[in-house]
Amino acid sequence: MTQQLGLFNHFTHKANLKQTRYGWLRLTPAYSVHLVEDILDDALSGDAIVLDPFCGTGTTALVCAERGIPCTTTDINPFLLWLTATKTQSYSTKDLTDFMSASEKVIDSVTHNTVNEIWTPPIHQLEKWWDHETLHTLGNIMHVIHDMKDTYSSKTLDxxxxxFCRVLIIHSSASFNHQSMSFKKHTNRSIFDKAVxxxxxxxxxxxxxxxxxAHTEIRTQPGVHLCDAKQLSALLPHNHYTHVITSPPYPNRMSYIRELRPYMYWLGYLKDGREAGELDWQAIGGTWGIATSNTGKWSPPTTRPIPYAQFPEILGGIxxxxxxxxRYVHKYFYDMVDHISExxxxxxxxxxxxxxxxxxKFYDIIIPTEEVFxxxxxxxxxxxxxxxxxxxxxSKKELYEYIxxxxKV
Ligand SMILES: C[S@@+](CC[C@H](N)C(=O)[O-])C[C@H]1O[C@@H](n2cnc3c(N)ncnc32)[C@H](O)[C@@H]1O
Incomplete structure (x- = not known):
């Protein structure tokens, strides 16, 4: 089975990188455009209306937008919703000509170092992310982009x-070789090798x-909305979606906020660590900052057991x-029960x-997420x-992905 599964390694975010808009910005757990396409190929009829309640980088929404299939996508992370709306936008010739001329202005300002007062984001231990010269240049670019807000349309600025996001991450010390992000050491540049x-x-x-x-055709723009997946019915129409195609967070302690922090601070979606932790506490499986201490204090109501026979044994073992x-694993599935009823x-x-x-897998205990779902x-x-x-x-032995x-009857 392992060998057979190996054939499907193109079902990862890596398969998205060379693709048009799919590769605009990476998120480790993004799934592949091929996977969504295959599900749609197998299942689709003319009256399809698709929902992705865990939007992430918007893979489902973009496949649907390119194919002209009506789609709604939701997430609790406003940055990811902005990214998805930007990826699935139609751009006119003027938007794109403006984009090129705005980009020239950025290059010009960076070359001549025209900005004196540089704003830098309030991210903790900023110096771990970028060296001084890199920070200065990034701050310069952001300043120019802000300065152009009355000259260009919001689409062009987006x-x-x-x-900007692509540049800031390439020139950061973040390393994405593992399941989630870690830091590598700043490399020492020679005096001839300037950050700028x-x-x-x-x-x-x-x-x-x-x-x-951005020239590729968008046939139907998706609805992109801020919504907690545990409260879908308050925002979305009932008895409506013919296909739900999604990838929820996994119960593996990966924090989206942790990974997305650099973009979110630079673009103004986060102001401080407390805000970051609070957003992660709303996330299913969130585990960053205050989300961790809240998890430690969380107790499930005894009246609502998780309907999977081996669950108490798994929790007891952990x-x-x-x-x-x-508690973390318990809370994850407790939240999923709420999501699934919605x-x-x-x-x-x-x-x-x-x-x-x-x-x-925690210690030697496997959590069979697919069976619990x-x-x-x-x-x-x-x-x-x-x-x-x-x-x-x-990343580890015995870890698989499943559909x-x-x-619904
Ligand atoms: C595995 S990612 C989705 C990846 C996506 N399929 C892609 O291709 O990029 C899971 C997403 O669920 C979102 N999420 C976590 N908790 C949520 C909640 N309570 N309501 C809505 N979205 C949530 C996270 O912000 C994250 O974007």
Whole structure:
């Protein structure tokens, strides 16, 4: 089975990188455009209305937008919603000509170092992310972008900010070789190797590829909304969506806020660590800053057990090693129960749901996420439940990704 699954390694975010708009900005757990396309190919009829309640970088929304399929996507992270709205926007010739001339102004300002007062983001331990000269140049670019707000349309400024995001991450010390982000040491540049020159090269490359990709046709713009997946029915129409295609957070302690912090601080979506922790506490499986201490204090109401027979045994096993991790796993599935009952309300009768999930391992205890999801779908009334493995994840042995699908009667 392992070998067979290996064939499906193109079902990862890496497969998105060379693709047009899909590669505008990376997020480690983004899933592949091919995966969404395959599900849509298998399942689609003319009257499809798609929902992705865990938007992330907007993969589902973009596939639907390019194919002309009506789609709504929601998330609790405002930065990711901005990214998705920008990726799925139609750009006119004027927007793109303006984008190129605005980019020239950025290059000009950076070359002549025209900005005296540089704003830098209030991110903790800023110096770990960028060296002084890099920070100065990034601050200069951001200043110019802000200064152009009365000259260019918000669409033009948005794609300029995408170029900025690409540059800021390439020139940071963040390393994405692991499951989530870590820091590498600043490299010592020679005196001939100036940060500003390197940044200009990266900027021009980013602008060129965004310019090319932004020409691709968008046939239907998706609805992109801020909404907690545990409260879908308050915002979305009931009994409406024929296909749900999504990838929820996995119960693996990966924090989206942690990974997205640099973009979010630079673009003004975060002001301080407290705000970051509070946003992560709203996230299912969030575990950054205050979200961690809140998890440690969280106790589930005894009246609502998780409907998976082995769940108490799994939690008990983890609790012998770490009380907080056991609470973390419990809270993750507790929140998912809320989400799934809301999902049932907004999915159309006869509609299908497709959840791409990954199992996890804490100490020597496997959490069979796919089986728990299948049990939760069943308990809330979905039928025809099916679990299909898609690929082996490389980070640890025994870790796989699956599609768990089901139908609403
Ligand atoms: C695995 S990512 C989705 C990746 C996406 N499929 C892609 O291709 O980029 C999970 C997403 O769920 C979002 N999320 C976490 N908790 C949420 C909640 N309570 N309500 C809505 N979205 C939430 C996170 O912000 C994150 O963007």
């Amino acid at each position: 794609i300029l900010k995408i170029a 020159d390197n940044i200009k090269i990266t900027w021009e490359a980013a602008v060129e590829s965004i310019y090319d990709a 609790a012998t090693k770490s009380d907080i991790l056991s 999902l049932l309300v907004v999915t159309k009768s006869g509609g299908s749901i497709n959840y791409i999930v990954g199992n996890s 299948a049990a939760l779908f069943k308990a809330s009334g979905f039928v025809d439940i099916n679990i299909k493995p898609i690929r082996k994840r490389t 768990v699908s089901a139908r």
